[in-house]
Amino acid sequence: MDLILVNLIDGLVTGLLLFMLSAGLTLIFSMMGVLNFAHASFYMLGAYFAYQVSLFLGFWMGLLVAPVIVGILGAGVERYGLRRVHQYGHVPELIFTFGLALLIEEVVQFIWGKDQMPYAVPEILQFTAFSIAGNSIPAYKIFMIFISVAIFITLLYVLTRTRVGMIIQAALSYPRTVEALGHNVPLVFMGVFGVGTALAGVAGVIAGPVLATFPGMAVVLGSIVFVTIVIGGLGSLWGALVASLLIGWITTFAKSYNVRMEDILTGLGVQKPVDMSESLIRDLWTITSPQIADILPYLLMVLILVFRPYGLFGKRDA
Amino acid sequence: MTATSAPRPPALEISGLQKSFGKAQIIRGVDLSIGAGERHAIIGPNGAGKSTLFNLITGRFPPSAGAVRLHGQEINGRAPFQINRMGLSRSFQITNIFPRMTVFENVRCSLLWSQGYRYSFWNMVNRSRDLTAGADEILEQINLTARRDLPAGVLSYAEQRALEIGITIAGGANVIMLDEPTAGMSHSETDYIVDLIRKVTENKTLIMVEHDMGVVFGLADRISVLVYGEIIATGHPEEVRSNPKVQEAYLGAALEAEH
């Protein structure tokens, strides 16, 4: 029971972190119909910028400044890159963002090198918040949950309760009409792209100290973020939330409970062969859940796409 | 020609067809029977559901209720490509061609299935005499031989409309549906397209949606008037013209203007 609680918290942290990325990605998608392959790269930039700022001004300034820089960069990418490629169609757009992801990784290596940065949790948060049956929960995790939830609520508020949010929502479905009403839709697009990437930047700032700040961090998370919004349904904010949490919990639980395929198969009444050294499916018997924890999201995505191509909450398919 | 003495089922028969999008009912129970070889026009004010009716017949959307029969065979719920293979072909209101391919290739692609090439990967398309000759014949019919090797995207609007019709008839379908073939054309262009339609749909069943009353009355054997998702009148041009319901609902003003 206690272990379940600890895992719930861990999964929540992972899930909310994923959500900060997938929320921006899914917003950008529903607005412009383009999946930003470089989204996780902005997350990485967030971590690196925050690290650089924290060297001079401390962690908190980093948390404040880095996402803003990332957002401005993102808006610039939309304005001078994507908008240009847009005329060629969606596939070139996707290829563009793919190339951008490669380039950002190279630029990061150019500036900061290949090694991990000593970006650490600020001292003020280096204590144990509370313990559950001997498992200590660090305060930083609680801080991460707090930040993510605060951002989600702000986002929800802005989208549903403010004028800007109304315009964005309208521009999602009827860009032409909104433009005809005198709103600057390209500017709205640029803004959404900027805010979406800034959100990824925030995620990078707070994840950098715990998940390590290194040039591969975008690749590690990149595909998973994609998987998340595909599972949730392209363009659905609620879908992104549910899918993020789902993936967070599934991977956390799979890692902490050592479920062996052998037990499942024997439980199903399958007889274990005596000599398996030559059997092609010998690996099936030795699989354990921590081993496959990281591929479960992909498995889930393929299943979802086969049986429910619109994702959990998706309305339209692109 | 295949002359059979037994009574043939109508080329297209629609019964009780309905379609709703959400709560809005766009087609409210349409019944229509179109005989083989007939030229039938569907007219009606904007938003009457003409294009939706076309889309229901051709399998673009599934109907909410009712049935569509092509030569007596039920086709509703089938995919567009299945319906096409049963001998029904359509054009689009907004020009819908393959802009990056040449004019010739556009037509050749529309010949492939009907000439039995299916998904074959062992034939070379340019080695088939029938394909090349067939496509050139169609080009001759739609007067685009001079444009044969240009990318379709660079043709003029009227030429693209002609190509659209060429693609539609190339497969040899015996039921042809044209969605506003003369939309956006000048007078002379319209005359040209009308002649073209008359020529290429000879001995075929033609169903068209059209706004230009001159075209409709010049071409159609029978006319159906669709208003708010219902057919309020069907009949020969003169019957429809004199039908008080039609005059009241829609035609009056338009006819005054035309004649």
Next chain:
Amino acid sequence: MTTQSLTRPPLVTLSGALPWVIATLFLLAMPQIFTSNSALTIMNQMAITIVFALAYNMLLGQGGMLSFGHAVYMGMGGFMCVHVMNYVEDYSLPIPLPVLPVFGGLFGMGVALIVGSFSTRKAGTVFAMISLGVGELIAACSVIVVAFFGGEEGVSGDRTYGLPVFGTEFLHQIEIYYLTVFWLVLSALLMYLFSRTPIGRMANAVRDNPERAEFLGYSARWVRFYSFVASGFFAGIAGGLFAINYEILTEENLNLATSGSILLVTFLGGVGFFFGPIIGAIVFTLLQTVLSLQTEIWQLYLGILFLATVMYFPGGLAGVLMMHALPIRLGKAGLLVVPYLRTLLPAALCILGLAGALEILFHIRHAALGDSEMTLFWVTFDSHAPLPLIAAIVAVAVGFWLARRSAPELAEAWHKANTPDGGAA
């Protein structure tokens, strides 16, 4: 139907066969010009990349399907080939090495058959996402399913396993080269012919306008499916050639990085023309092998080049080349030579200056402590001194200014060269 007494067009025409004959002769002559073993290695790698890139372009260029996981089909074909290689060795089966790629092709096709059955329902973004997911899934499986993928260290074989074929034992690079070239020409020819078949033509139609294709009797999904399966087959052939060349396959052959680089190769070369991926594969392999010896940050240059291609030359290198077809046909290509020189030479100076500046900055930041000496463009200097950096920046500025100044002239010449005499274009 019409009863014209035309003869069937001949299967082979001179103008159609000529490029193929020249290319084949060229490939056969290459080892006489570049005799070193390292050159052979590079050429082998090029040939394999060409086959893979052409297979990839069956999807991207001809079918309009963007895949982020195509390495899987090449990798699976390769793994299968290594297993066949080992199996043949263990049981001394009479299967000669040269036919091995067929097994790779069939296995790649089999995998494509399964994945394609659900992934080709939609094109565009959905297809791209499924390909990514499946690719990551299989790449991740490779560390778990040890029996087939060999875990971390992969699987390896020995290509000299069997009986000699006509006295050839495949001990030498040169023999492998001719084997690879044989398969390269054969698969390229087959892929080219595929694009001329009904299904190949309809793949283009579906790419451009899937809805219209459906109203012509073709199911867009099945057209995509058949293209996908065919592409899987040729990717598997490339995998088989890889297995023969390197005798080892690992997780690296399946992962996203490999899938991404084939996208890069293909797009760089140009997706709009059949020969585009061939150019892409040659240029990319050269960059990879030559540039990587010269500089540590070659991938940065590659990234910039790729992004610039996507933004400014979506037709890739082949597109740029084919832009000149009209001026050449009009006999006006000569008009372009001088303006080209006057614009591109300064532009080259600008780019070299930029590269120099990047190299110096990189050296300042990442060289070992106390190491401030570097060599660039055959000049050795102190990277921490201001002069070299200033020189580089001046080169950038001057090059840019000069190129900018002659750009209007080039534009005008371009317009002239594309306008036929005595009439508007």
